Structures are given as C-alpha cells and as structure tokens.
Amino acid sequence: MAQRAAIVTGASSGIGLAIARMLGEEGHALTLAARRPEKLAAAADELARSGLDVQHVAGDLGDEQAIVDVVRRHEQRFGRCDVLVNNAGVGMGELVDELTTRKVDIQLATNLRSVFLFYREALPMLRRAGAEHRNALVVNTASISAIRGEAWLSVYSATKHGVVGFTQSMNKELAAAGIKSTALCPGFVDTPMTDFVKEHVPAEAMIRPTDIAEAVRYLLGTSPGCVVPEIRFERPGGGLGAPAP
Numbered sequence: 001m002a003q004r005a006a007i008v009t010g011a012s013s014g015i016g017l018a019i020a021r022m023l024g025e026e027g028h029a030l031t032l033a034a035r036r037p038e039k040l041a042a043a044a045d046e047l048a049r050s051g052l053d054v055q056h057v058a059g060d061l062g063d064e065q066a067i068v069d070v071v072r073r074h075e076q077r078f079g080r081c082d083v084l085v086n087n088a089g090v091g092m093g094e095l096v097d098e099l100t101t102r103k104v105d106i107q108l109a110t111n112l113r114s115v116f117l118f119y120r121e122a123l124p125m126l127r128r129a130g131a132e133h134r135n136a137l138v139v140n141t142a143s144i145s146a147i148r149g150e151a152w153l154s155v156y157s158a159t160k161h162g163v164v165g166f167t168q169s170m171n172k173e174l175a176a177a178g179i180k181s182t183a184l185c186p187g188f189v190d191t192p193m194t195d196f197v198k199e200h201v202p203a204e205a206m207i208r209p210t211d212i213a214e215a216v217r218y219l220l221g222t223s224p225g226c227v228v229p230e231i232r233f234e235r236p237g238g239g240l241g242a243p244a245p
C-alpha cells in the first residue's frame, strides 16, 4: 500500500494539475479525475513521466456513479486516502433574467453536489487516515466569489458560497475524526477557465496555479491542532479587476 495517497478532481489542467504535481512531489500516490479522457490522460502521462505514481479516471463528476467509480478505483489501487482535493468546477456566466436551467443544474452538480458526494464516498478512507495520523485533509476549491457574489456569475458565486459553508460544517462534523477541511478562495488564476477575460486582465497579472499549490503544501505541514478553514488569494488591489461581460 502507498504511504500517502490523494484524489484530485479537475486535475487535467490549471489549479488541479498544479496541486496534483505538488502532492506527488510530497510523496502521494495520485488518482486524477476530470471530464475529458484525452486531456486527463495527457496530464497523467506528464506526471508519470516525472516519476509519480499516478492513475486517472475520467468521468462527468456531475454524475453520482462517476464519483463512486473514482473513489472505488482509488481504493482498489492505493488502499488509502490521506488527501481529497475537490477542485473540479465550471463557471457559466449569465444574467439572472436569462438563466438557463441546464446551466444552473450543471454548475450546481459539478461545483457543489459533487463535493458533498465525494466526502461521503471517501470518508471511510479519510477516517482511517485521520485515525492514523490526525491530519487527513480535504481541500475544496471555492473562489473569491464565495466571499463576494459577482454579477453575471451569480449561480457560480452561489455554488462557491455553498462550498465555503459546507467546508465549515465539515470542520465541525469531522474534527474528532482527525479530518481537516480548507476552502480555497482565489481571484483570477491564470488557467484555461480565465481565457475569456485575458483581453482585459493579462495572464501575467493573474494569480498562478503554483501559488495555490504552494498554499496546499503549507496545509499538509500544519499540526493536528491547527485547522485553516479558508484561504483567500487576491490580486494586488483586490477584486476581479474586470467588468462582468
């Protein structure tokens, strides 16, 4: 069995891939999950070429069975889960008077419901890790829009507020089990998700995925008596720095 192991969702690019790479460097065997199989396989190959112990499981994490499959495949291969990173997410901008029900449902299922279900499915392994070393960790990628709701991104903002609230509840519910949860709340990060805004906010003026990964590296080293409920990452001057389209 691996000494330490982690599941990272949304691991095929951007923030999730940077966190996965860091967790691998820190000695974790990895299960990477994301939606598009080819993109995910390319990310997993890249990490494997640098010597990391990695498998990948593709699926739409808005689908309950896909979540069950990721956790089952992880347990079959690695037998333990010390770190769960709920990072898969999608933002679909719309004004409230034009909301499309399908887009509302996709964002709720991917950004919020999947977080609930990943906890439920991974908890037996997380509880065993927590009992062993009191430092099992769940990292949930929220957003700065979890702190301040954004126009045009109202549904996205609401799902990310939900992620922060659920993280707080988990820290109460799972404290005795040695399982700690942290919500990450970044402003614009230079990933494919922010391509739509790079005309107004250049990539080099954005937060880097490695900034987020380094914060998670810090979380790994905190002592069992220290919980970090959330971390905000802002660009200098604060705010998103671009008007909603």
Ligand SMILES: NC(=O)c1ccc[n+]([C@@H]2O[C@H](COP(=O)([O-])OP(=O)(O)OC[C@H]3O[C@@H](n4cnc5c(N)ncnc54)[C@H](OP(=O)(O)O)[C@@H]3O)[C@@H](O)[C@H]2O)c1
Residues within 6 Å of the ligand: 009, 010, 011, 012, 013, 014, 015, 016, 033, 034, 035, 036, 037, 039, 059, 060, 061, 062, 087, 088, 089, 090, 091, 110, 141, 142, 143, 144, 185, 186, 187, 188, 189, 190, 191, 192, 193, 194
């Ligand atoms: N970039 C930012 O400025 C920013 C700021 C705050 C918060 N965030 C959050 O950070 C997280 C990661 O985003 P990112 O910026 O790194 O963007 P990204 O590079 O586009 O990564 C998004 C990841 O989520 C996966 N994903 C999306 N929908 C999925 C689904 N239904 N099932 C399975 N996987 C799915 C994607 O896989 P596919 O490509 O195959 O769909 C991809 O691996 C998201 O939760 C996002 O809301 C981003």
